[in-house]
Amino acid sequence: MRDLEPKTVQQRSDARRAQILAAATGCFREHGFHGASIAKISQASGMSPGHIYHYFENKEAIIEAIVAQDLERMLTLNSELRSASDVKGALIERTAEGVQGKLDPQAAGLQLEIIAEAARNPRVAGIVEAADRNCRASLAETIRNLRRAAGFEDTETSIAGMVEVLAAMFEGLQFRTIRNPDIDKDVVIDMFRRVIHNLLSQPPGEAAMSPTPGPKAR
C-alpha cells in the first residue's frame, strides 16, 4: 500500500519502537535478558504486552535489536576516534573518558549481559562478532598508521596482538567495576596512559622475552 503520510506514520512507529527499546534496556539491565519479562517491559514502556508484538516478532528480536543498537553506538564512537588529526594524542586523551565510560556500572551491567548472552546464543554471537571484527579493523588501521609514522615496521599479527591487548584492557574494566566498586579512577587512568604509551612505542619484537630460554611458541 502507498505511503500517503509516510512521515507521520513512520515517525510514530519509530517512536514506539524506540520507546520499547528504551524500556527494555532498563529492564534487561535490572533483571537480565531472561529475568526481564514482557509484562515488565510493557509496564515500563507504558503499553500493553500484546502491543509490543506489533513492533517485535518476539522477545529475542528485542534482545537482538538492543544488542545491535548498543554495538552500533560503539562503532560510531570508534570512527570518531579515527577521524582525529593527531591520532596518538587523541588516543591518550581519550583514555580518560574511555576508562570512565567502561567504569560506569550501569553500562557495564548491560555489556556483561550482552556478552553472556552471546556466549550461549548463536544469533547474538553473530551480531557481536561482526561488530567486533569491524572495531578491530578500525583500531588496527589506526595503530598501523601510528606505528608507521613512528618508523616501526610491524607484522599484521603483531598489530592484531596490540589491538587485542588494548581491547582486553578496556573491556576488562567492565569486569573490574563490578568486582571492585570502590576502584580509584584517577590512578587507573594514569596507569592506562603509561601502559598504552609503552605498548605503542615498543620496538617491534622478535621473540621478546621468553620465560625459560627455549624456542618460541608456534
Added chain:
Amino acid sequence: MRDLEPKTVQQRSDARRAQILAAATGCFREHGFHGASIAKISQASGMSPGHIYHYFENKEAIIEAIVAQDLERMLTLNSELRSASDVKGALIERTAEGVQGKLDPQAAGLQLEIIAEAARNPRVAGIVEAADRNCRASLAETIRNLRRAAGFEDTETSIAGMVEVLAAMFEGLQFRTIRNPDIDKDVVIDMFRRVIHNLLSQPPGEAAMSPTPGPKAR
C-alpha cells in the same frame, strides 16, 4: 567396576551436593542462571526435582554455592603464585597459562554469567566483592615486594593501580574470547609479557604524561 561406596552419611550427602553442583554448573553455562530450570538441573543430575530441595534451600542457594566454589578455586590459584620463589619470573612464566585459561570459552561463559548476576544480585555481589578484595590484597603484596626489591618506592595508590590494570587485562580476555573466537593466543601471550614487564619496571611516576601539552612520541 563399581565405585567405592561412601561410608558415612556425611560423605553420601556431600557427594550428592557435589553431584547437583556439577550438573547445575553445566546447565548454567548452557542456559544462564535464569534460563536453567530446576527441571533441567534435576534431569542433568539424575535425581528428582523435589530431592534437590533436600540439599539446597532454593535455586539462589545453588547459584551462590557455585559462585563461592568458583571463586574459592581462584583464590587457591592465587596463593600458589604467591609462594613461588622467583616471583617475577613466575609471574611472567605464568602469563602463558593465565592467558590460556582466560581464553577458554567454557570457563569464560560461566565467569560472565557470575559477574552479570553480581551486577544485579546483591548477595552474589557480596561474595564476588569479598573474593576480589582477597585477590587484590594478595596481588598487591606480591607487586609491592617485587617493586621494593627492584629499588622502587611506590605509593599504595600506585600499587593498587597496577593491580587493577593487571586484573583488567586478564579478565578482559574473557570478553575477548567471546567477541573474537579466532583470537591468536601466542601473540597475545607475547604482548602480555611485554606489557607486564614494562608495567612492573616502570619508574614510579608523578603526573606521568598529561594529554594536552603535546610531547612528541620519541
Added chain:
DNA sequence: CCGACAAGATTGAGCGATCATTCTAGTTTG
C-alpha cells in the same frame, strides 16, 4: 540369623504464579 521397624533418602504429581505469545473486541484515525 531373622523379621519388624524407625529414620532418612527419594520420588513425582501437583500447586499457584508467571512466562511468552495470541486473540478478541473496542477505539482512533484518515
Added chain:
DNA sequence: CAAACTAGAATGATCGCTCAATCTTGTCGG
C-alpha cells in the same frame, strides 16, 4: 466507514517449589 491501532483478557506451557507417599538402609529384640 473501513482500516489501522491498541488494550488487556485468555492460552497453554513452564516456572520454582511443596508434600504425601514410597523406597532404602541400618538397628535390634527375639
